[in-house]
Amino acid sequence: MANLLALPFSDLYRLQELSPKERKEKTLAALLALLEGFAVQQPVYMIVEDIHWIDPTSLELLTATMEHVRQLRVLLLITTRLEFTPTWPSYPHMTTIPLARVGRRHGAALVKRVTGGKTLPGEVMDEILARTDGVPLFIEELTKTVLEAGVLREGEECYELNGEHLHAIPKTLHGSLLARLDRLGPSREIAQIGAVIGREFSYELLRAVTATPESELRAALDRLVASELVYRRSTPALTTYVFKHALVRDAAEDMLLRARRKDLHDAIAHALEERFAEIVEAQPELIAHHYLKADNVAKAASYLSIAGARALSHSALKEAREHITQALQMISELPEDDGRRRDELQLRIALARTLLEQKGYADQQVGEAYIQARDFSKRVGDAGMYLASLYGLWAHNYIRGKPIAMLEQADEFLAFADRQNEMGPIVVGHRLVGTSRLIQGHIADAGYALHQAVVRYDPDEHGAASAVGQSLRARFGQDVGVTVYSYRSWALWLSGQPADAEKAAQAALQRRQALKYDNQSRFYALWHAGMAYVLLRNADKVAETGSRLTELAHDRGLPYWQALGNFLRGWRVTRAGRPEDAIELLQEGLRLWAQTGSRIFRPICLAFLADAYAAGDKPDLAHQTFEEALRIVSETGERWAEPEIHRLFGDLLARYGPPAAAIARYERAIDIAHEQGSRSFELRATTSLAQVLSDRGRRSEAHDILLDIYRTFDVGCGTADLGDAKTLLEASANP
Structure with missing residues (x-):
């Protein structure tokens, strides 16, 4: 509440750092809790007037209040004009009373x-x-x-x-x-100045704007109050005046000539800037309004830019978008010079961030906004903004499941960072290239790029506690160390180094511990480490990370991370012998995933669902789902999990179809894994093929093909895959 009211508060009452969205949600929840507390003590009569002028965030609170009050001792009265369209449904506890003209x-x-x-x-x-x-x-x-x-x-x-x-x-x-105003004499001019200030105006601001002596000013205000055209509200700290109705204020303002009105707006804006720092801080859009009315477009655009940034920091996303869009329209009217170009670039980046918060990385408008920001930053020559917009565009294509476009942006990012010779962005660039290569299924190239990121990453310089690390996190989404070690764990496992993969996953989780106020990086570490444990077939670790991720994401209402938590839990529950529960979790995860517009990881998660269908004795659904997963692989080029999808499809066919069809799937999985350099998937698919061959009496052949891949691994690391291969080798060697 102190943050909402811009009040200072001590560290004793400081909450853990939250994202703007989470802070807004908790603030709205706190306001509803206050209302509930008042209603417990005594009945509450709550009035909200003139909601046809309401701002989006207040409307969001009012909509939540409408739902909440039906359980409370609250009478809520709302007044509005007919043109207002409610955002809430027609509740049984709500009555609409149209007010007709009086008889x-x-x-x-x-x-x-x-x-x-x-x-x-x-x-x-x-x-x-x-x-x-x-x-x-x-x-x-x-x-x-x-x-x-x-x-x-x-x-x-x-x-x-x-x-x-x-x-x-x-x-x-x-x-x-x-x-009536005309008969007020000297009070008329005071009413006109007050009208230019707004429907409500303070004595202090009026005094700062008018040249009228104080005694005359007070007398004029007394006459205005006596006329009942204006009401006075006084507190020990502040005296304010409110026009009886908006139409009264409009009439007073309309009496002014345009030139006089313009001068007053300019004087009001300057007075606010010079004497009312708290208003400048809390309501920059108000200063923007007065400067715009004074035809000072540059100042108006500047303050609207500040208002947009402030709204974005409070997750008031509709307001942020309105302010920034209006500022962009204004700034386009100014002469083009370096200052204007820099300001426009800042606004374009802010618009992209606002759309990102509002719609998520997957939305097409977000991608278009980052393209515009990238192109504009290149024209302006702002290296930092250019890299930030490139990262935003890369992330958009990542979430949309477009690995070819991802790699283009990653290569561009790394090449530019190298030219700038700034180590932090260079580390990020290698990480982006490594991630993009991995998603496409180029495992050796991915491993090389991620290794380059690791050797350049300095925990002291780029870690969570450093200023550089915090700057990198703000510009490029998550903690650099978490992202590097997360994807390095996948690349190491895929390339046949399971022990090192587990260490990298642990390193990502350890870095998460130092980021207790950075939820995005914490969630990122949990998902990627959880998936590394899926690859390692460490069911207990998958259960632990999946449950934690789901719990945190659910508490904060984040469907993107809830979906990923469900995928991990669904995989684990299938292995626990509860396929029906797994199907429910995975279907809900895919529903949430679609809701966010995300397409990345969809093939492997569909394969998890198909495997659960197979475990639940639903072969037709499993078959259809495997085919859908492979179709998406073909459409998008997200190939890293393609060998495993073919292998699991082969397991289904081995159980329900002709053995030849299963063998063909296993061989396809082996060929793709070998081509990709994905030695762990190659071992797993070869083990499945060897099992089918062995079951058909072809034990010598099974032994030979499995031994060829098995001997390339460090057999002492004791993973589940190596254990299965060893058991089968021993069985096939001793018929």
Whole structure:
């Protein structure tokens, strides 16, 4: 709550660092909890007015409140104009009451309240009610206009006509308001200045803008308050004034000539900048508004850029996008020079980040925004922004499952980082190339690139505690050490070094421990280490990492990481002999995965599901799912797991189909694994083939083909795959 209100607070009350999205969610939850606490103590009457002007984040809170209050002792009253479209469904506990225009009886009662109970001449009452057409504000204001216009003479119990003609009465609400304001004398100018400030204005800001002496200013404000066109709200620290209605404020502002209005906006903006630092900090969009009205586009764009960054930091994503988009439109009107180009680049990067937070890396708009940012940063010659936008584009193609495009961006990133000769980005560049190569199934090339990243990575310089490491993390998504060791563990296992792979996975998890405030890097480490343990067939470790990842992601409402946690748990549950539970977990994971727009890892996760179908005695579903996985491999070029998909497909055919079909699948898996340099998948597929051959009496052949690959491994490391191969070799050698 202190963060929401921009209040200082001590470290004693400091929460763990959260992402902007998580901070916003927890803040909204805290506000709902406050409301619930008040309702426990006593019934609560809550009023939210004029929501046709509501901002997106407040609307999000109100929508959540609508759902929440049905369980509480709360009466929630909301007022809005007809043009507002609610974002919530029609709840049983909600009643909509359209407010019609008031009838003659209620209109007359309202007139009598304004006159203090004294009656008006019948023809005056008829004229007021006819002209106001049942609009309460117009009835009030026109009645006051008549009383102030001098057309009536006040008696003890009633008013009488003073000989004036009724045509002096304004025919519109706007005209009535103008007439009332016009009769305020010196107070009119103060009302006009206040109207330019806004619907609500403080005495301090008004005093800073006007040249009126303080005694005269207070007298003018007193007269405004007495007219009931403006209300005063006073606290010991602050006195503010509020126009009775937005239409009153509009009428006062409309009385000003354009040049005078422009000068006032400029004066207000300068006063806010110079004397109200807390408003500059909390509401930069307000200063932007005044500078825009003053035709100072450069200043307006600058403050809108600040407002966009602030909204993004609070995960107010709709507001951030609106501010940044408007700033980009403004800045395009300015003369093109180096300063404008730098500012525009900052805005384009900010827009890409906002779209990323709003829609996720997979969204097409995010990719387009990063393409624009990359091209613009190249034109401007900003190396840091160029690399940041290249990384964003790489990540977009990574999540979209486009490894060919990934590799193009990774090569471009590394080449540029080498030319800049900055070691941190060079480490990142080798990691991107290694990851891209691995996803395509070029295991030896991936291993080389990731080794280059490891030998250049300095934990003291690039680690989580260093300024450089934190900068790299902010620019390129996650902790560098976590990402390097995560993919190195996969590359080592695939290339036939399981013991080293396990050490790399442990290194990624150890670095995660130092990142307790960086959820993205922690999740990243858990998923990739968990997948390394899947490859190692370490079921206990898979269960541990999968459960932790799912728990953390569920607590924070992050479907991307929830899905990956489900994939790990689904694989583990299949091995525990509970295929139906595994199918449910994997299907839910794939549903969440599709929801995020992600396509990376879909082939291997479909293979997990197909394997669960097979374990659950659903061969037709398993067959269809394996075919779908291989179709996606062919479409996307994500080939790293292709040998394993063929091998698992072969296991299905060995159980339910002709042995020849299973043998063909195993041979296909072996050929692909050998071509890729994926020695561990080659060993696994060869073991499966040898088992089928041995079962068909071809034990000598099975022994020979398995021994050829088995002897290339360090057999002392004791992995499950090597254990299976050794057992089969011993059985086939001793018929």
